[in-house]
Amino acid sequence: MTAGNKSKRELWLFVLKLVFFTVIFGLLWFYYVQELYPYLLKPVVFPFFKWVGVKKWRLSILLDHFTNIIPYVALVCSSPGFFKNWKKSIMTLIGGLLILMAGHIALSWIDYHYWSKYDTTKPFFRRIFHFYLINDALPLGLWLMFYPRLLPQLFSFLRFGKRVPYNS
DSSP, X not given: OOHHHHHHHHHXXXXXXHHXXXXXXXXXXXXXXXXXXXXXXXXXHHHHHHHXXXXXXXXXXXXXXXXXXXXHHHHHHHSTXXXXXXHHHHHHHHHHHHHHHHHHHHXXXXXXXXXXXXXXXXXXXXXXXXXXXXXXXXXXXXXXXXXTTHXXXXXXXXXXXXXXXXXX
8 A cells, every 4th residue: 555545544534533523522512511511611700700890601602602622622532543642632632622611711701892892783793703713713723733743644645755754
């Protein structure tokens, strides 16, 4: 088997695992975890909100943006070497989830700040859109930060030259 074929096989295996884990974690999130997640954040959120002056947590809007946990966990679990390097995988999951949770709290604060100034008018959406976009794209950025050599490994068949080995 050539290196290109092996790389394509690894990519397809990664994609299949990614779809599988996304479906599984998505079902778990939407049926169980989504309702519990605000209670998990509550011990940190309300003291922080009191400190920064947030009077209302707009969960009905924000909860949909907290689902960025699903692609992050699915990406990490789909990564080659997940079980082989289980210590790194666990630390990557915990570290990334803590960063995402901090991002959710920050997004809640920013959302309240603009909502209290502009209500749900056009200026509100113009200002908040960028923060929602960053929040929603954060899982991919975190995954690339924690697995910088993985992308060239999975897509090495698209490049000319030597394949980059993945040793985490």
